[in-house]
Amino acid sequence: MLTPRAPRPGNGKLAGTSMEQVLANGIYLGAQYAMIALGLTLIFALMNVLNFAHGQMYVIGGFVTYTIYGQLGLPYIVALLASCVTLAVLGALIERFLFAPVIKGSSREESTMLLAAGIAFLLDALILLIFGEKQRGVPKIVNGVLNWDFRVIMPYDRILICALAILSIIAFISFMHYSKTGRALRALAQDRTAAQLMGVDVDRYSTIGFALGAMLAGLVGGLLVTITGVNLGMGGPTSVKAFMMVMIGGAGVISGAIAGGFILGFMEAIGLAVLSQYGDITYLVIFVSLMIFLAIRPQGLMGKPWG
Amino acid sequence: MNGLTSKQLIGFSIFLLAIFVGVPMAISATGRWDFYFTLTSVALLAIASAGVWLTFYIGRINIGQGAFALIGAYVSAILVAKAGISFWISLPVAGIFAALVSVLIGLPILRLRGVYFAMITLVLTQVVTLTALALPITNGAKGITSIPLPGGISLFGLQILPPFDSMADTKLAFYILACILMVLTYLALWRLVHSRLGHICRSMQQNEELASSIGINIAYIRIIIFAISSFFGGIGGALFGSISQSVYPSSFQVQDSVNFMLNCFLGGLGYVFGPMLGTLTLYFGWDLLFTLGKYQLLVYSVLLILVIRFLPNGLLSLRLGNIGKGGGK
Numbered sequence: 001m002l003t004p005r006a007p008r009p010g011n012g013k014l015a016g017t018s019m020e021q022v023l024a025n026g027i028y029l030g031a032q033y034a035m036i037a038l039g040l041t042l043i044f045a046l047m048n049v050l051n052f053a054h055g056q057m058y059v060i061g062g063f064v065t066y067t068i069y070g071q072l073g074l075p076y077i078v079a080l081l082a083s084c085v086t087l088a089v090l091g092a093l094i095e096r097f098l099f100a101p102v103i104k105g106s107s108r109e110e111s112t113m114l115l116a117a118g119i120a121f122l123l124d125a126l127i128l129l130i131f132g133e134k135q136r137g138v139p140k141i142v143n144g145v146l147n148w149d150f151r152v153i154m155p156y157d158r159i160l161i162c163a164l165a166i167l168s169i170i171a172f173i174s175f176m177h178y179s180k181t182g183r184a185l186r187a188l189a190q191d192r193t194a195a196q197l198m199g200v201d202v203d204r205y206s207t208i209g210f211a212l213g214a215m216l217a218g219l220v221g222g223l224l225v226t227i228t229g230v231n232l233g234m235g236g237p238t239s240v241k242a243f244m245m246v247m248i249g250g251a252g253v254i255s256g257a258i259a260g261g262f263i264l265g266f267m268e269a270i271g272l273a274v275l276s277q278y279g280d281i282t283y284l285v286i287f288v289s290l291m292i293f294l295a296i297r298p299q300g301l302m303g304k305p306w307g
Numbered sequence: 308m309n310g311l312t313s314k315q316l317i318g319f320s321i322f323l324l325a326i327f328v329g330v331p332m333a334i335s336a337t338g339r340w341d342f343y344f345t346l347t348s349v350a351l352l353a354i355a356s357a358g359v360w361l362t363f364y365i366g367r368i369n370i371g372q373g374a375f376a377l378i379g380a381y382v383s384a385i386l387v388a389k390a391g392i393s394f395w396i397s398l399p400v401a402g403i404f405a406a407l408v409s410v411l412i413g414l415p416i417l418r419l420r421g422v423y424f425a426m427i428t429l430v431l432t433q434v435v436t437l438t439a440l441a442l443p444i445t446n447g448a449k450g451i452t453s454i455p456l457p458g459g460i461s462l463f464g465l466q467i468l469p470p471f472d473s474m475a476d477t478k479l480a481f482y483i484l485a486c487i488l489m490v491l492t493y494l495a496l497w498r499l500v501h502s503r504l505g506h507i508c509r510s511m512q513q514n515e516e517l518a519s520s521i522g523i524n525i526a527y528i529r530i531i532i533f534a535i536s537s538f539f540g541g542i543g544g545a546l547f548g549s550i551s552q553s554v555y556p557s558s559f560q561v562q563d564s565v566n567f568m569l570n571c572f573l574g575g576l577g578y579v580f581g582p583m584l585g586t587l588t589l590y591f592g593w594d595l596l597f598t599l600g601k602y603q604l605l606v607y608s609v610l611l612i613l614v615i616r617f618l619p620n621g622l623l624s625l626r627l628g629n630i631g632k633g634g635g636k
Contacts, residue, residue: 052565
């Protein structure tokens, strides 16, 4: 069951190594990463489930956008919405029929980890059967390259995707802060029992929360397919990166996930610029720094001790 | 071994008879020689899974066993193929090296708990794969290939074991070797669980602060257990490299680490022999489903999910009564 090594999302050819370029790359990578981490941390905060299938959900989002925008030729925004809806429905179904009963029936809460791994296999199998294993790409949504005095070189589509990602993050935070659903979800994350005593329908909001987390993964998949394309093998490495971001920021904390995403994005951008002469050791360095960091602060930047 | 009832002794003898006599006879009767490779893989993966089970015994979910298996495989491969050292020496060296690495890495990360530990061990697998790709001694993506088969052992001029390449049936030899090591591993595990250390581990699984408050040096025990666990991983990996005669950075990946964890969960965490059963079920199940072609992964994952959905506490929880509960056979 060895999956082929996949190109990692987001580190295609980034030109130039000026300071401005590195910063621009960092923001671009960070915005994508933050969105992936947000979904993972949301699911973790609500249900204490480590969603191994998050990377696969991201890949499905990419494939849905590929099918609707790349194959059927419908407008990009329709494809993006379809990705979100597909994943939200998928997430809700998975929560309602798999996670909820297992959480209730198991004597150990670690069983959910096994279930999540099983779902990751299942989604991989479905992706293989429905979309095949080839690398897929879509036509560019905007053409042209921004060239600011050869200090920052960035294609327009990357800038657009980055802006869309940042807008989505802002929309998500506002939703969590100002809507009734968002308040209920935050209450649930803080204290499940207390939320239930205050009249929050715990089962219903767990499903909504899981759907929302899955939707975020689908949205990032839909956004990034325009730049990196999508293939079957991307799921696992994406999950691993998402875990790293969540560990940096602290599991189950929304601001932590955003911070973790941007920190990893910047570290990767800087690492690729500075360390590329020594070979592919960026992630090695990142991991060693992560271990040292966690030795000093095990709960991450903003996490509660022992999550 | 104290506390071994006659019932357990009989069960154990039947098990030994089955794997060392029954299986070879059945295979030569049916002519399915390919099962030797499958069962050998099951045995050595079960050795590595035993390590994962042990880390769970102190309440840590370990998804990093692939990293230590890969380290073990590379150490053995480099010693045998590049330095020309006998495989039989390289096997324990690989285990010890993996254990030493685990002590270094374990010092900071064993302070983490729950999902934090699970996540960082998962990342660890990815990092060891990357390291293997980057280091010159591991040959990068090309890996180390055509590792010689294990040589013979002779003591005071007396040949105890002939070299593997002079044997008529290498598959059978590897099968017997893997099974002997597996039996030894699980005997060690069984002994450990029933020793004082085992009781300490159980107390740490339930509540570390409480264990610490009655005078247990939890930091020390954690490192010891993690080192033993990684030792098993290193042995399993070294054996794997020797059987396939090659090691690549992709030999053990994140996927494999997850599988090691699945083996333990599926067999049941409350039973010493759980990981062995889990490995057998998962690996054999995967192999048997091979005839389904492209639907293999689909059927496999659906079955896996159904098992978790309806038997959330592992396969061994099916057994009626609680004979040897917490201890296995």
